[in-house]
Amino acid sequence: MRKIIVQKFGGTSVADTDKIKNVAKIVIKEKENGNDVVVVVSAMGHTTDHLVKMAKDLSPNPSEREMDMLLSTGEGVSIALLAMAVQAQGYDAVSYNAMQIGIMTENIHSKARILGIKTEKLKRDLKNGKIIVIAGFQGVTEDGEITTLGRGGSDTSAVALAAALNAERCDIYTDVEGVYTTDPRVVPHASKLKEISYEEMLELAHAGANVLHPRSVETAKLNNVPLRVRSSFKLDNLGTLILGVEKMELNKPVAGVAQDLSQARIVVCDVPDKPGVAAKLFSKLAQENISVDMIIQSYARKVSNTNDIAFTVDKADLHKTIAALESLKTEIGATGDIEVDENIAKVSIVGAGMIDRPGVASTMFETLAENGINIRMISTSEIKISCLVDKEQAALAVKSLHSVFKLDSDVKADVKGDLPNI
Amino acid sequence: MRKIIVQKFGGTSVADTDKIKNVAKIVIKEKENGNDVVVVVSAMGHTTDHLVKMAKDLSPNPSEREMDMLLSTGEGVSIALLAMAVQAQGYDAVSYNAMQIGIMTENIHSKARILGIKTEKLKRDLKNGKIIVIAGFQGVTEDGEITTLGRGGSDTSAVALAAALNAERCDIYTDVEGVYTTDPRVVPHASKLKEISYEEMLELAHAGANVLHPRSVETAKLNNVPLRVRSSFKLDNLGTLILGVEKMELNKPVAGVAQDLSQARIVVCDVPDKPGVAAKLFSKLAQENISVDMIIQSYARKVSNTNDIAFTVDKADLHKTIAALESLKTEIGATGDIEVDENIAKVSIVGAGMIDRPGVASTMFETLAENGINIRMISTSEIKISCLVDKEQAALAVKSLHSVFKLDSDVKADVKGDLPNI
Numbered sequence: 149m150r151k152i153i154v155q156k157f158g159g160t161s162v163a164d165t166d167k168i169k170n171v172a173k174i175v176i177k178e179k180e181n182g183n184d185v186v187v188v189v190s191a192m193g194h195t196t197d198h199l200v201k202m203a204k205d206l207s208p209n210p211s212e213r214e215m216d217m218l219l220s221t222g223e224g225v226s227i228a229l230l231a232m233a234v235q236a237q238g239y240d241a242v243s244y245n246a247m248q249i250g251i252m253t254e255n256i257h258s259k260a261r262i263l264g265i266k267t268e269k270l271k272r273d274l275k276n277g278k279i280i281v282i283a284g285f286q287g288v289t290e291d292g293e294i295t296t297l298g299r300g301g302s303d304t305s306a307v308a309l310a311a312a313l314n315a316e317r318c319d320i321y322t323d324v325e326g327v328y329t330t331d332p333r334v335v336p337h338a339s340k341l342k343e344i345s346y347e348e349m350l351e352l353a354h355a356g357a358n359v360l361h362p363r364s365v366e367t368a369k370l371n372n373v374p375l376r377v378r379s380s381f382k383l384d385n386l387g388t389l390i391l392g393v394e395k396m397e398l399n400k401p402v403a404g405v406a407q408d409l410s411q412a413r414i415v416v417c418d419v420p421d422k423p424g425v426a427a428k429l430f431s432k433l434a435q436e437n438i439s440v441d442m443i444i445q446s447y448a449r450k451v452s453n454t455n456d457i458a459f460t461v462d463k464a465d466l467h468k469t470i471a472a473l474e475s476l477k478t479e480i481g482a483t484g485d486i487e488v489d490e491n492i493a494k495v496s497i498v499g500a501g502m503i504d505r506p507g508v509a510s511t512m513f514e515t516l517a518e519n520g521i522n523i524r525m526i527s528t529s530e531i532k533i534s535c536l537v538d539k540e541q542a543a544l545a546v547k548s549l550h551s552v553f554k555l556d557s558d559v560k561a562d563v564k565g566d567l568p569n570i
Numbered sequence: 571m572r573k574i575i576v577q578k579f580g581g582t583s584v585a586d587t588d589k590i591k592n593v594a595k596i597v598i599k600e601k602e603n604g605n606d607v608v609v610v611v612s613a614m615g616h617t618t619d620h621l622v623k624m625a626k627d628l629s630p631n632p633s634e635r636e637m638d639m640l641l642s643t644g645e646g647v648s649i650a651l652l653a654m655a656v657q658a659q660g661y662d663a664v665s666y667n668a669m670q671i672g673i674m675t676e677n678i679h680s681k682a683r684i685l686g687i688k689t690e691k692l693k694r695d696l697k698n699g700k701i702i703v704i705a706g707f708q709g710v711t712e713d714g715e716i717t718t719l720g721r722g723g724s725d726t727s728a729v730a731l732a733a734a735l736n737a738e739r740c741d742i743y744t745d746v747e748g749v750y751t752t753d754p755r756v757v758p759h760a761s762k763l764k765e766i767s768y769e770e771m772l773e774l775a776h777a778g779a780n781v782l783h784p785r786s787v788e789t790a791k792l793n794n795v796p797l798r799v800r801s802s803f804k805l806d807n808l809g810t811l812i813l814g815v816e817k818m819e820l821n822k823p824v825a826g827v828a829q830d831l832s833q834a835r836i837v838v839c840d841v842p843d844k845p846g847v848a849a850k851l852f853s854k855l856a857q858e859n860i861s862v863d864m865i866i867q868s869y870a871r872k873v874s875n876t877n878d879i880a881f882t883v884d885k886a887d888l889h890k891t892i893a894a895l896e897s898l899k900t901e902i903g904a905t906g907d908i909e910v911d912e913n914i915a916k917v918s919i920v921g922a923g924m925i926d927r928p929g930v931a932s933t934m935f936e937t938l939a940e941n942g943i944n945i946r947m948i949s950t951s952e953i954k955i956s957c958l959v960d961k962e963q964a965a966l967a968v969k970s971l972h973s974v975f976k977l978d979s980d981v982k983a984d985v986k987g988d989l990p991n992i
Contacts, residue, residue, distance in 0.1 A: 165624050165627035165628050168628060169628065199647065202587050202647075202651055203650075203651065203654055205587035206587055206590060206591065206651055206654045206655040206658055207654045207655065207657060207658035208658070210654040210657070210658075211653075211654065211657055213664070214650045214653045214654045214657070214663075214665060215650075217646065217649065217650035217653070217665050217667075218646075218647060218650035218651065218654075220646070221643040221646035221647050221650075224639065224640075224642070224643035224646060225621065225624075225640060225643050227639065228625075228636045228637075228639035228640035228643075229624055229625065229628055229640065231633075231636045231639070232625055232628045232629045232632040232633065232636045232640075233628040233629065235629060235632070235633055235636070236628055236629035236630070236632075242635070243636060243639050245639075247669055247670075247714075248669075248714050248715075248716070292669075292670045293670075294670070
């Protein structure tokens with residue numbers, strides 16, 4: 149039985165007709181390799197920006213339903229053009245939007261989740277030797293309403309299709325060459341990872357990577373679909389394979405080092421040390437749709453019977469957070485100040501291999517100490533250790549950790565384009 | 571019971587966001603008049619040209635299926651934007667593409683005919699007070715294939731929707747102010763017609779009018795849907811109402827004068843006068859998809875037992891026609907030359923009122939004779955008389971006929987934009 153490969157190409161890969169011709173070549177090469185090929189594409193380059201601009205001209209707050217109607221036309225253009233480009237090379241190709249094949253989603257606009265994909269039509273076309281080109285980012289509800297999947301939507305479409313079709317692999321073609329051990333702009337000798345586990349990728353992504361949206365990685369993990377991230381412009385480079393940890397060839401204790409400069413630290417001082425206070429505080433922030441990352445509560449001071457609660461939020465949410473805290477301060481009986489520090493960075497090491505290897509955390513802390521870097525907060529998960537440090541020391545922290553965990557490459561990374569922020 | 575008005579806006583009426591705001595005002599005004607409103611829109615301005623250009627970059631001969639996929643995205647953009655513009659004024663609006671509401675067509679790409687329209691969803695939305703915005707020009711087959719309707723497609727969508735919804739009227743908003751008695755570029759005192767019958771409009775359209783595609787007029791006639799053609803930029807002008815002849819207030823013998831400069835005359839000389847020759851000739855042309863307009867066969871010459879067959883074709887088909895005739899000449903035993911004359915014009919008078927009013931034809935012939943215009947060929951239908959004249963005499967013929975049949979207006983027509991060629 150022939151294997152099915154799902155390929156996904158983002159907006160920069162199909163930005164103009166020359167680039168679409170390049171994509172057609174990649175698609176045909178996979179077909180020539182003896183595989184069945186299903187291609188998922190995003191809207192061309194800046195199409196979405198252009199559509200959004202027109203919408204804003206017409207309405208300060210356009211309805212999400214009509215925004216989905218509008219934005220879904222973007223992929224409608226790129227799928228038809230790619231199918232034509234493949235046909236022009238003498239191959240049979242057919243394009244479908246989400247409604248035509250039935251990429252079924254929840255009835256929620258602008259950020260729907262995929263509920264299921266009908267595969268009869270696709271399987272019949274593949275059997276007939278056709279290359280199938282499918283619109284990413286969009287879906288349809290049972291009532292025939294057009295939805296979009298939100299950020300990272302096309303990646304999610306591709307992974308969901310790979311899962312539904314029981315595909316051999318889902319190849320995400322993008323403008324970066326793969327997943328690096330850290331941001332090559334910070335560490336020029338960052339290594340491109342040959343493999344990484346879903347879990348590690350998720351931690352790296354949440355810690356600031358922008359190669360793949362966490363949702364698509366989660367979908368791949370859930371369905372155990374191997375993902376390959378690679379460049380559509382450098383085909384000699386196989387990129388990075390993302391797969392289940394059990395399938396990985398080797399597990400270094402640390403797979404990558406990430407820095408996140410987008411967070412701010414907030415300390416609510418002198419909070420009464422009694423049950424329910426923290427719950428009240430964080431449920432208030434959750435109501436306001438503010439994501440909180442690291443949380444530390446100090447030991448209670450014996451004299452005053454109060455403690456301090458420190459946490460980090462995205463800088464974009466800072467004003468909203470302070471407003472929420474001010475209104476809550478009296479209610480929870482906090483008597484101290486609300487301290488804000490934007491001059492911080494979160495540096496994380498990530499690795500599935502750290503689970504059964506003791507000493508990784510102490511190596512991290514010692515390395516930072518040796519480099520004169522003060523740790524302001526610490527948080528850990530099974531496969532990640534994050535330290536909050538002063539922003540100006542972040543690059544030094546990343547470099548020294550990258551080196552001590554033996555992630556440096558012999559060759560300098562080729563830093564071009566929109567590099568992953570990990 | 572509330573009346574339903576279907577409105578259709580062409581590409582120039584929705585060419586940019588300012589124009590879309592203008593359309594939203596027109597739509598809302600109709601709603602404020604107490605009617606239910608269903609709006610059909612075309613793709614914005616030059617969208618289609620842009621899409622076609624990209625397709626040609628990718629393939630010299632793109633598949634019609636993928637062209638339909640591509641072009642149908644154009645209306646997808648304009649419907650969503652118009653719905654947003656209406657919503658921004660505080661009215662409830664919803665946009666649908668052809669697939670969502672079920673504008674069912676034949677399974678033929680690029681020129682499908684509408685088979686039927688599902689109206690449940692539309693009726694429910696109208697009942698809920700919504701203004702409905704629908705993509706023109708496109709349809710869907712039973713198998714979920716996207717089709718387009720070819721030239722004049724959006725007009726046809728609008729008329730078919732008006733018929734399916736049993737609408738009070740279908741208003742075609744365009745960049746001309748209505749249907750004129752003749753081309754105001756030829757006769758500055760051409761009158762805008764207040765009313766015209768379907769039949770007259772069809773004859774005028776086939777004789778060179780470009781206000782409405784004949785297919786939409788035919789669909790309106792078949793379903794007895796009153797059509798109004800009016801300008802989306804001059805709203806004080808009610809345009810021209812096109813309706814059944816039995817509903818018309820008055821019937822002038824002649825409603826309009828048309829000229830057609832796009833035809834060429836061909837004479838096949840010395841054709842044997844025996845049965846089946848003409849049939850052979852014209853079925854050959856039909857096979858080649860060549861439309862023949864006027865046909866005249868001369869009386870047979872007693873001596874040679876041959877006659878001449880003269881007819882007109884569109885100049886675009888001239889080369890194809892000559893090639894077909896050359897290959898046929900021996901087969902039908904024609905011994906004379908094939909004469910071609912491109913220096914001709916067809917001048918027609920059209921009017922449902924001429925049916926029971928004798929003397930219209932003789933007035934036409936006399937008027938042309940008085941002006942020194944030689945008639946080269948004549949053809950007639952129930953409501954039209956066409957004369958082939960020398961091209962340089964066409965304008966004089968139109969002017970004199972326009973005057974003799976009392977069509978001149980007191981005011982000079984406001985000649986702007988893309989005027990109807992009638």
